[in-house]
Amino acid sequence: MFLKNSPAGYGLFSKSLHWLNALLVIILIGLGFYMVGLTYYDRWYNAALTWHKSLGLIALGLAMGMAGWQWYSPPPATLPGLQRWERLGARIMHIALMGMMLVIPFSGYLISTSAGQGVEIFGLARIPALLHGGTTLRDVAIAVHFYAAYGTALLVIGHGGAALKHHFVNRDDTLRRML
Numbered sequence: 001m002f003l004k005n006s007p008a009g010y011g012l013f014s015k016s017l018h019w020l021n022a023l024l025v026i027i028l029i030g031l032g033f034y035m036v037g038l039t040y041y042d043r044w045y046n047a048a049l050t051w052h053k054s055l056g057l058i059a060l061g062l063a064m065g066m067a068g069w070q071w072y073s074p075p076p077a078t079l080p081g082l083q084r085w086e087r088l089g090a091r092i093m094h095i096a097l098m099g100m101m102l103v104i105p106f107s108g109y110l111i112s113t114s115a116g117q118g119v120e121i122f123g124l125a126r127i128p129a130l131l132h133g134g135t136t137l138r139d140v141a142i143a144v145h146f147y148a149a150y151g152t153a154l155l156v157i158g159h160g161g162a163a164l165k166h167h168f169v170n171r172d173d174t175l176r177r178m179l
């Protein structure tokens, strides 16, 4: 079935989740950086936070879907001809990125719900608060969210740079098979 991954390549479902998640994570890092610089009197103060939380929760749902799909339909093996360190590096990078795509939005959710109130997705659905940890939980979640988000920006640069290097320097199918 063209939706599923096969030993020969990624299926349409994995490709769609990959690019949608990539787009959301990049937008959310930019929006988060912009948003924390706003003051209460700025006209985008509330809207930016609402968009950030809503898109972030969608990103959490997609990342959970991606993790589940990878378990159900395992990705193809790395291309033949790669060095051992390249295979290991790619594996570590994929695990780190998958982990961060869950940790960042979940810590964001904890920041927003630490006072015991749920959080909305564009006013259409409300996700209830799971943990009521007060300010300690909030402070820890803010620190995790901050370091994980900006750390992931570096991982994304490394991941994208490696894909471009394979495409333009090695001229292999690493990037092409995700398109």
Ligand code: HEM
Pocket: 024, 025, 028, 029, 030, 031, 032, 033, 036, 052, 053, 054, 055, 056, 057, 059, 060, 101, 104, 105, 106, 107, 108, 109, 110, 111, 112, 119, 142, 145, 146, 149, 150
């Ligand atoms: C992949 C998803 C996400 C990414 C990449 C992301 C990224 C960021 C970034 C870069 C910041 C700015 C950090 C700073 O400079 O202090 C931020 C702040 C924030 N994010 Fe997210 N975020 C995501 C998901 C979420 C979700 C799902 C929520 C809540 C439901 C959320 C709530 C917040 C809040 C409340 C802040 C402000 C924290 C503070 O007061 O310092 N984020 N986010």
